[in-house]
Amino acid sequence: MSSEIQKILSTDGIPLEESLKKAEKKNKIKAFLLVTPLLLFLIITYIIPIADMFSRSIDDKMVTNMLPKTYKAMEQWDGKELPPEEVFEAFYLDYKILVENKTAGKLQTQLNYEKNGFKSVLKKLARKQKKFEDGNYKEQIMKVHKRWRNVEYWRAIKRRAPAYTYSKYLKGVDMYSNEDGKIVQVAEDRRIHRILWSRTLEVAFFVTLFCFLMAYPIAHLLATLPMKYSNLLMICVLLPFWTSLLVRTASWMILLQQQGIVNDFFVWIGLVTDDNRPEMMYNKTGTYVAMTQILLPFMVLPLYSVMKTISPSLMRAGKSLGATPAVAFFKVYFPLTIPGIGAGCLLVFILAIGYYITPALVGGASGTLISNQIAYHMKSTLDWSFASAMGLMLLTGVLVIYWIYNKLVGVDNIKLG
Amino acid sequence: MSKKEDFVKFDKVDKSYDGKVLVVKDLNLDIEEGEFVTMLGPSGSGKTTCLMMLAGFETPTNGEIYLDKNPISNIPPHKRGIGMVFQNYALFPHMTVFENLAFPLRVRKISKEDIDKKVDKALSMVSLSEFGNRMPGQLSGGQQQRVAVARALVFDPSVVLMDEPLGALDKNLRESMQYEIKHIHESIGVTVVYVTHDQGEALTMSNRIAVFNDGKVQQLSSPDKLYEEPVNSFVAEFIGENNTFAGEISDISNGSCKVKLDKGEIIANPISVKSVGEKTTVSIRPERALINPKDKMDNNQKGKIEEVIYHGDHTRVRLNLLGNSEFILKVPNSSQNLDIKLGNEINIGWNSHDARALDPK
Numbered sequence: 001m002s003s004e005i006q007k008i009l010s011t012d013g014i015p016l017e018e019s020l021k022k023a024e025k026k027n028k029i030k031a032f033l034l035v036t037p038l039l040l041f042l043i044i045t046y047i048i049p050i051a052d053m054f055s056r057s058i059d060d061k062m063v064t065n066m067l068p069k070t071y072k073a074m075e076q077w078d079g080k081e082l083p084p085e086e087v088f089e090a091f092y093l094d095y096k097i098l099v100e101n102k103t104a105g106k107l108q109t110q111l112n113y114e115k116n117g118f119k120s121v122l123k124k125l126a127r128k129q130k131k132f133e134d135g136n137y138k139e140q141i142m143k144v145h146k147r148w149r150n151v152e153y154w155r156a157i158k159r160r161a162p163a164y165t166y167s168k169y170l171k172g173v174d175m176y177s178n179e180d181g182k183i184v185q186v187a188e189d190r191r192i193h194r195i196l197w198s199r200t201l202e203v204a205f206f207v208t209l210f211c212f213l214m215a216y217p218i219a220h221l222l223a224t225l226p227m228k229y230s231n232l233l234m235i236c237v238l239l240p241f242w243t244s245l246l247v248r249t250a251s252w253m254i255l256l257q258q259q260g261i262v263n264d265f266f267v268w269i270g271l272v273t274d275d276n277r278p279e280m281m282y283n284k285t286g287t288y289v290a291m292t293q294i295l296l297p298f299m300v301l302p303l304y305s306v307m308k309t310i311s312p313s314l315m316r317a318g319k320s321l322g323a324t325p326a327v328a329f330f331k332v333y334f335p336l337t338i339p340g341i342g343a344g345c346l347l348v349f350i351l352a353i354g355y356y357i358t359p360a361l362v363g364g365a366s367g368t369l370i371s372n373q374i375a376y377h378m379k380s381t382l383d384w385s386f387a388s389a390m391g392l393m394l395l396t397g398v399l400v401i402y403w404i405y406n407k408l409v410g411v412d413n414i415k416l417g
Numbered sequence: 418m419s420k421k422e423d424f425v426k427f428d429k430v431d432k433s434y435d436g437k438v439l440v441v442k443d444l445n446l447d448i449e450e451g452e453f454v455t456m457l458g459p460s461g462s463g464k465t466t467c468l469m470m471l472a473g474f475e476t477p478t479n480g481e482i483y484l485d486k487n488p489i490s491n492i493p494p495h496k497r498g499i500g501m502v503f504q505n506y507a508l509f510p511h512m513t514v515f516e517n518l519a520f521p522l523r524v525r526k527i528s529k530e531d532i533d534k535k536v537d538k539a540l541s542m543v544s545l546s547e548f549g550n551r552m553p554g555q556l557s558g559g560q561q562q563r564v565a566v567a568r569a570l571v572f573d574p575s576v577v578l579m580d581e582p583l584g585a586l587d588k589n590l591r592e593s594m595q596y597e598i599k600h601i602h603e604s605i606g607v608t609v610v611y612v613t614h615d616q617g618e619a620l621t622m623s624n625r626i627a628v629f630n631d632g633k634v635q636q637l638s639s640p641d642k643l644y645e646e647p648v649n650s651f652v653a654e655f656i657g658e659n660n661t662f663a664g665e666i667s668d669i670s671n672g673s674c675k676v677k678l679d680k681g682e683i684i685a686n687p688i689s690v691k692s693v694g695e696k697t698t699v700s701i702r703p704e705r706a707l708i709n710p711k712d713k714m715d716n717n718q719k720g721k722i723e724e725v726i727y728h729g730d731h732t733r734v735r736l737n738l739l740g741n742s743e744f745i746l747k748v749p750n751s752s753q754n755l756d757i758k759l760g761n762e763i764n765i766g767w768n769s770h771d772a773r774a775l776d777p778k
Contacts, residue, residue, distance in 0.1 A: 316474055317507035319494040321521035322572065328495070331520070335511045 050395070057389035060165040063110050066103070067094045071161045083154050088138040091157070092129065099126045113383075115156035121145045168389035173197070193373070193390075200370040203287055203359075204352035210292040211299040211348045212341065218296075219303035219340070224312065237300050245294065249361045252290040256281040256362070282364025290358045295351055299344035306340030342409040350398050370394060421485065424450035424608055425471065425576060430480035432466055432632075440466050442632040444480070448610065450575075453602050455611045455619040458629030459655070464612045467629075468578050471610065473497050484576065495524075500569030500577040500607075504584055506561045508553035514540070514564050515549035521572040539571040542601060559590045566598060570607065579611045583618065595621050616656050620644065628652050644702075649689060650775040653700040660706070660744050662699040663777065666690050673769050680740040684715050684769035689776045696777040703733075703745045705771040708757075714766035720744060722761050732757065738765060 008016040064071060069090035077083045098104040104126055112119040128144045142148045159177070170176050170183060174191040177183050185191065218237065222230050240248060255261050263277045272278060280286055310333065318328030356371040363369070370390065377387040425448035432441040441463040448454045456464035469475040471482060473494030481488045489497055500521075509517050518536040527535075540546045543563035553561055562582060569577050579598075583591045599622045602609050613619055619626050620640040627637045628651070636643060636652045647653035650661070662683065668675040674687040676699055685699045707714070720738035731747050734757055738744040746765070748757065757763075 311505065311507060313503045313505065313507040314509060316472075316494070317501065317503055317509070318520070319474075320472055320497075320499060320501040320578075321524065321568065322495050322498065323520070323524040324495050325493075327524055331524075332509055 050392075053388040053391055056385050057168050057392055058164045058166060059385060060160060060167075061163045063107065063160040064163050066098055066107050067091065067157070069094050070157065074158050074161065077154075077158070079151075079155050079158055082138075082149065082151050085136070085138045087154070088141055092132065092137045092141065095122075095125065096129060099129070110160065111156060114159060115153055117147070118153060118156065121147050121153065168386045169393065171386060172390045172393050193370075196368070196370045196373050199284075199368075200353055203284065203291070203367075203369060204349050204355075206288060207291045207295060207352045208299075208345050208349045210288065211296050212345060214292070215296055215299035215303055215344065216337075216341075219300050219307050222300070222304045223307035223310070234304075237297055240294065241297055245357055246361075248294055249290055249358050252286070252293070253281060253362055256286055256289065281362050283366045284363075286362035286364070287359050287367040287369075290362050291352060291355060294358060295348045298347045298351060302343035302347065303337065303340040306337055306343075310336050338409070342405070346402070346405055349401065353398060353401075354394060421450045423447040423483070424452075424485055425610065426483040426486075427467070427471075428481050428483065430467075430470065430477045430482060432463070432470060432475065433478045439478075440632055441470075441477075444632075444634060446627060446634060446637065448608060450608055451606045453599070453609045453611065453622060453624045455613060455623040455626045456629055457613060457616060457619040457626050457655075460614060462629040463632040464614075464627075464629045465580060468580055468610060468612050471576075472499055472501050472578055498572075498574050500572065500574035502562075502565045502569045502577065502579040502582045504581050506553075506565040506582075508561055508564055508568070510553055512553075513549065514545065514551050514553065514556070517553065517564060518568050518571050521568065525572065535571055539567040542570070543567045543597070558586050559594060562586060562594060563597070566601065570601070570605070574607070576608045576610065579609065581613050582611075583613075583615075591618070598622065620656075628655060630655070646688075647700065647773065647775070650698045650700060650778050653773065653775060654778075658703050658745060658747075660701045660703060660741070661778070662701075662739065662741055664697060664699065666693050666695045666697055666774070669693055674774055676774060678739050681718070683718075683739070683772060685772040685774040686770050687774045690774050697774045698776065698778050699772050699774050701767055701772045703747045706744075706746055706765050706767040708746065708748065709764050710766035715769045716772065717764060717766045719762055720765050722757065722759055722763065725757055725759060736763075736765070 012019075014022075067090075070087065073087045073090035074083065077087055095104065095107075098107055104122065108119045108122045111122065125141065125144050125148075129141075132140050147153055167177065172193055174186045174193045175183055176186060218233075222233055222237070225233065253260075257263070258277045258279060258281075260281075262280065263272070266272045267274050267277065280289070314332055314336070315328055318332040319325065323331060354371050355369060356375060359367050359369045360372050360375070363372070371394070374387045374390045374394070377383045377390070425446075427444045427446040430441060430444040431439055433439050444463075444467065446467075456467060458464045466475060470477050473489070473492065476490060481490055483489065484497065484499075508514075509520065512520065515536055518539055519532050522532045522535060536549070537546065540549060543566060545560060545563055545567070548556065548560065548564075553564065556564065562585075565582065566579075569579075582598075583594050586594060595618055598609075602622075611619075611622065620643075623640055625637060625639055626643050628635045628643065630651050636648045638646075643652065644657055647656060653659050654661075662676065662678050664676040664678040664683075666674050666687075667677040667682065669687055669690070669692065672686065674685055674690065676683050676685050676697060683699065685697075690697045710717075718738055720736035722734055723737050723742060724733075724735035726733040726735075729750075731749050734746040734748055735742075736744045736746060
């Protein structure tokens with residue numbers, strides 16, 4: 001017996017493996033061509049924007065390019081004492097060009113991020129430097145504003161020297177690198193992002209939990225009811241899908257406000273007194289209620305599709321074998337629904353963690369989430385690089401959750417339908 | 418140990434799902450301990466409903482079911498201690514074969530060693546000892562079926578119900594499983610209530626067969642009696658093959674009667690007819706009618722061969738006899754060279770005892 005495995009040949013003498021590859025090549029090309037549109041679409045609308053977001057979030061070339069001479073001169077400066085005359089001269093020359101090109105505003109804003117109060121100092125310099133004489137720029141600049149004597153402002157400029165920075169990411173978790181280049185936390189009263197992150201996780205977790213608790217019985221009912229009733233129920237579940245998200249959120253505002261229908265009802269049945277109506281909107285309660293309702297179908301559908309495949313005779317078998325209905329449920333039915341639970345929870349959690357409109361409308365101050373903060377930086381402060389950084393942190397967080405989830409449940413066990 | 422005659426007893430059980438139609442009508446059925454009783458009938462005849470009522474998944478609309486003399490209508494299924502084999506096996510797909518079998522024992526809080534012992538015994542009973550660690554999905558249909566049987570038996574139930582358990586298997590496997598289940602039943606002596614619509618299966622396996630039609634038990638008797646002595650024309654028609662003549666009683670006396678047909682007259686055995694003038698259907702099994710009989714028979718007729726079909730072990734001959742052109746004969750292939758050719762006229766004879774005059778169709 002030879003230890004070699006004999007190669008199997010097809011009838012015309014070519015190794016079987018090769019001729020199989022040949023035969024399937026055409027099909028593979030066809031399949032690839034079929035998915036090409038989607039692939040292109042994904043690359044253009046998903047991969048490229050994310051790459052762009054990433055480069056934007058670490059990009060810090062703007063200041064570097066605006067002050068080329070300054071940074072060259074600063075290379076020798078150790079940052080301990082005030083920089084030498086050459087640095088002052090280089091900065092004067094760089095800044096002069098910026099002022100002449102009317103692009104100094106950007107530099108002012110950027111440096112103000114780095115050191116509060118920088119903007120006014122720079123503006124004053126822009127006005128005064130027109131009358132500067134040649135030579136001895138150090139004296140002249142320091143005369144314009146006394147802050148130019150403060151070495152910290154120069155250090156702030158130097159910190160912006162590298163073309164890439166991770167400072168936006170630090171800011172996203174309420175940290176920054178201080179004057180000595182050490183990473184420290186911001187003052188306690190200014191740590192808003194961490195609150196937002198934990199609140200986002202908390203809201204996503206509880207919304208997922210509420211959705212699960214509500215969707216499980218609904219899905220079970222859907223899967224076991226006779227066709228004519230289950231169709232009607234299915235329409236009820238899907239009805240929210242056919243209504244605009246804004247309309248649904250707005251109707252929750254009508255329902256939940258202090259003079260709203262729900263509060264009226266509570267007063268009417270005597271649960272609360274008229275002058276003591278609970279606040280159910282513009283706080284976390286409102287966010288929970290509205291988001292649970294909006295995301296419920298995403299939990300019901302995967303659960304339903306899994307439950308539909310579970311034969312009712314399994315529960316019967318469990319009971320006939322001596323298990324009480326509760327035991328039969330937890331030992332037989334429930335384990336079989338885990339793929340659906342996994343899919344539903346993952347779907348709802350990931351959707352909830354990035355939810356934006358609903359918390360923006362009904363969340364109020366205590367109900368805003370990290371996505372609202374991202375939107376705020378996109379629209380109001382125009383700090384796009386920070387918004388990108390936070391967006392990427394959110395994406396990474398979701399991927400990490402997905403990874404943990406995969407370890408715990410196993411993605412192969414997930415059934416989306 | 419004497420066997421209890423009415424171990425399982427259906428007492429005047431009615432069942433209706435919608436309040437309009439009775440699926441089961443006034444069912445009375447006694448099943449002896451250790452017996453293998455099959456409920457046989459066409460689909461929609463109420464046999465599965467009866468099984469479900471016995472298992473506890475349906476409640477009788479009226480009447481009571483007794484298990485070992487105790488009424489069980491108010492006992493939930495998990496307390497009845499009845500094993501059940503389902504149509505599609507209903508094995509738990511997320512548990513191994515071992516866990517499936519251990520399930521009824523674990524919920525009964527039996528100690529671990531006893532569970533191991535009992536599961537091993539049950540697995541070896543269905544010759545699947547090597548398969549304990551497999552998942553049900555990795556087994557073939559026949560193996561899954563045997564696991565289902567083992568699981569229904571592993572907790573030593575007093576009664577095992579089987580709801581068309583062999584329906585999904587191919588023909589050969591079905592036949593070997595029939596014998597296997599029969600042997601298991603014989604070796605452990607458990608009471609089995611078996612539901613099927615396959616009469617061959619019922620005849621092979623059962624001690625007694627209850628033929629269902631239209632929510633009623635038409636006949637409850639042993640397989641041979643059911644086949645040889647059907648009590649009405651539904652049973653005669655449903656079980657095995659059957660030649661019929663529709664006619665009217667022209668004379669009745671001393672356990673035989675004359676039946677007047679459209680063409681001619683035959684002598685028959687009056688089963689469900691009592692007086693002259695009644696309409697009747699006479700039923701004769703194909704193998705009871707002989708060609709050119711040597712012995713003297715009290716019915717002798719001439720018929721014309723219309724069709725000859727070769728079946729391997731026997732040949733089926735279709736005749737036109739007394740105006741009935743669907744008269745079938747089974748001729749064993751070993752029999753002497755008979756003149757079976759299309760269009761020939763031949764002599765047919767049968768005993769009046771085998772021609773049963775039943776209710777008219």
